[in-house]
Amino acid sequence: MPKVLVSDPIEQVGLDLLAQVAQVDVQTNLSPAELVAIIPGYDALMIRSGTRVTAEVIAAANQLKIIGRAGVGVDNVDVPAATRKGIVVVNSPEGNTIAAAEHTLAMMLSLARHIPDANVSLKSGAWERKPFTGVEVYKKALGVIGLGKIGSHVATVARALGMRILAYDPYLSIERAEQLGCRLVELDVLFSESDFITLHLPKTPETQHLINAAALAKMKPTCRIINCARGGIIDEAALAAALKAGKLGGAALDVFETEPLRESPLKDLGLETILTPHLGASTEEAQANVAIDVAEQIRDVLLGLPARSAVNIPGLRPDVLEKLTPYMQLAETLGNLVGQLAGGRVESLEVRLQGELATNDSQPIVIAALKGLLSPALRERVNYVNAGLEAKERGIRVVETRDSDERDYTGSLQLIAKGPLETRSVTGALLGADELRITSIDDFPINVPPTRYMLLTVHRDMPGIIGKIGSLLGSFNVNIASMQVGRKLVRGDAVMVLSIDDPLPEGLLTEITKVSGIRDAYIVNL
Numbered sequence: 001m002p003k004v005l006v007s008d009p010i011e012q013v014g015l016d017l018l019a020q021v022a023q024v025d026v027q028t029n030l031s032p033a034e035l036v037a038i039i040p041g042y043d044a045l046m047i048r049s050g051t052r053v054t055a056e057v058i059a060a061a062n063q064l065k066i067i068g069r070a071g072v073g074v075d076n077v078d079v080p081a082a083t084r085k086g087i088v089v090v091n092s093p094e095g096n097t098i099a100a101a102e103h104t105l106a107m108m109l110s111l112a113r114h115i116p117d118a119n120v121s122l123k124s125g126a127w128e129r130k131p132f133t134g135v136e137v138y139k140k141a142l143g144v145i146g147l148g149k150i151g152s153h154v155a156t157v158a159r160a161l162g163m164r165i166l167a168y169d170p171y172l173s174i175e176r177a178e179q180l181g182c183r184l185v186e187l188d189v190l191f192s193e194s195d196f197i198t199l200h201l202p203k204t205p206e207t208q209h210l211i212n213a214a215a216l217a218k219m220k221p222t223c224r225i226i227n228c229a230r231g232g233i234i235d236e237a238a239l240a241a242a243l244k245a246g247k248l249g250g251a252a253l254d255v256f257e258t259e260p261l262r263e264s265p266l267k268d269l270g271l272e273t274i275l276t277p278h279l280g281a282s283t284e285e286a287q288a289n290v291a292i293d294v295a296e297q298i299r300d301v302l303l304g305l306p307a308r309s310a311v312n313i314p315g316l317r318p319d320v321l322e323k324l325t326p327y328m329q330l331a332e333t334l335g336n337l338v339g340q341l342a343g344g345r346v347e348s349l350e351v352r353l354q355g356e357l358a359t360n361d362s363q364p365i366v367i368a369a370l371k372g373l374l375s376p377a378l379r380e381r382v383n384y385v386n387a388g389l390e391a392k393e394r395g396i397r398v399v400e401t402r403d404s405d406e407r408d409y410t411g412s413l414q415l416i417a418k419g420p421l422e423t424r425s426v427t428g429a430l431l432g433a434d435e436l437r438i439t440s441i442d443d444f445p446i447n448v449p450p451t452r453y454m455l456l457t458v459h460r461d462m463p464g465i466i467g468k469i470g471s472l473l474g475s476f477n478v479n480i481a482s483m484q485v486g487r488k489l490v491r492g493d494a495v496m497v498l499s500i501d502d503p504l505p506e507g508l509l510t511e512i513t514k515v516s517g518i519r520d521a522y523i524v525n526l
């Protein structure tokens with residue numbers, strides 16, 4: 001019988017399901033060294049957010065087939081290391097949506113009516129009412145940042161409470177926002193017009209400290225902010241300072257920059273803050289949902305069947321998967337690249353399959369391209385199963401074209417993303433069996449392998465410009481691993497693609513865009 005290690009507390013219903021096909025060992029509170037020592041004996045690992053599945057754990061896991069995260073976030077799993085080892089990572093993207101949305105609404109109403117402090121006051125023997133005078137949410141403006149699964153449920157219920165909804169989500173179509181009864185606005189408008197602001201977006205390098213001192217200064221002094229998404233989207237020090245100075249009405253937080261939350265100025269504040277220990281998903285229903293969802297996927301994979309919410313490896317037959325995997329990696333990488341270049345709202349994606357790719361089953365390639373396209377917005381919530389549906393719900397039209405003529409490569413793939421303002425395109429191919437190459441950007445010919453950190457510029461092809469960019473990067477201590485320029489016309493426009501060893505330091509992009517001749521510059525993280 002296969003063996004499953006359960007290293008975080010999981011609802012019994014999920015364990016019972018697994019026990020039908022496997023030996024289930026529950027061992028919580030393992031130290032990292034203990035986990036590394038025992039993992040070699042297991043075929044599956046089931047976790048919540050408490051276990052860190054590091055590259056070291058994965059290296060020791062010599063018979064592991066699947067890691068199941070009972071919840072959404074897989075930030076505690078080294079997914080690239082698992083992928084390299086062929087270990088499927090699955091999660092439950094929807095099992096706790098309602099729980100997190102309801103916790104948000106409870107936080108909003110508690111903040112408006114001071115329920116936690118009033119409760120403590122009464123239980124300590126007092127009967128005080130004046131200090132707990134609250135505000136109504138009826139007819140107030142709620143700003144929702146991130147109108148995905150949780151944000152849209154919060155918006156729907158808040159509308160029923162009589163609130164006006166402003167929303168900011170750069171990846172969502174205006175039509176979808178309108179269907180939800182929300183007005184899509186720019187971030188600054190949301191900051192300045194909202195009475196309540198709630199966050200429902202992923203934490204990414206771009207959203208880290210989205211709510212900083214400058215953003216807080218744009219909000220009404222009575223504005224109340226709720227974060228049941230991820231710690232780190234709010235700069236906690238700036239938030240505490242704004243609350244202390246009376247420049248903000250209140251804050252209710254379920255998630256923190258470091259969890260568990262230890263020393264924090266937020267703890268010293270009074271009525272204006274409500275803090276809960278990452279309870280968003282902690283309902284009986286959500287815990288049962290995620291436990292069943294993930295246990296079923298572990299069971300299926302142990303029985304040789306595909307998983308339905310694989311974060312990393314799609315549920316295809318092994319022989320088909322082996323043949324298509326490099327092309328799917330290419331499609332996902334190009335999708336991610338064109339998504340980052342398009343910079344947000346995409347209305348249509350054209351997938352052009354050329355050469356031998358045009359004769360293959362295109363469905364997995366198209367899905368992989370959509371997964372890549374949506375991953376800057378949705379992170380681990382988009383997978384091979386829901387990518388098509390997520391794209392449809394976001395109003396992205398997918399057009400597929402085929403051209404079986406072989407050009408420079410036996411098979412190549414072009415993705416063209418059209419947004420309301422501009423169209424961006426990228427092409428790629430395989431070199432040998434599985435080496436990925438980007439072969440054009442916006443029809444400028446290049447030939448570069450995709451790397452983790454890249455810098456792209458569109459500039460005038462003129463003497464001195466490459467040197468200036470090189471010295472600017474040098475002055476910020478950025479090491480260039482490779483550099484290539486592609487142009488269509490001598491002294492016309494050109495693109496420059498640089499692979500760099502580390503993320504681009506803050507402020508450098510602005511300096512680059514100031515260089516004479518540079519039309520545009522983009523950071524791309526693949």
Ligand SMILES: NC(=O)c1ccc[n+]([C@@H]2O[C@H](COP(=O)([O-])OP(=O)(O)OC[C@H]3O[C@@H](n4cnc5c(N)ncnc54)[C@H](O)[C@@H]3O)[C@@H](O)[C@H]2O)c1
Binds near residue numbers: 150376381
């Ligand atoms: N507190 C908890 O226990 C708990 C439970 C579940 C989920 N979460 C968190 O809640 C958040 C939302 O989850 P979800 O299931 O609704 O995710 P989702 O993927 O359905 O929605 C996220 C939305 O954020 C949008 N987005 C991405 N980048 C953005 C940006 N820079 N600005 C504005 N919007 C942006 C996306 O377009 C998407 O619509 C996530 O951070 C998730 O980790 C917390």
Ligand SMILES: O=C(O)CC[C@@H](O)C(=O)O
Binds near residue numbers: 072073074096278281
């Ligand atoms: O309680 C948990 O397991 C974390 C819940 C949530 O943040 C998730 O990522 O699913």
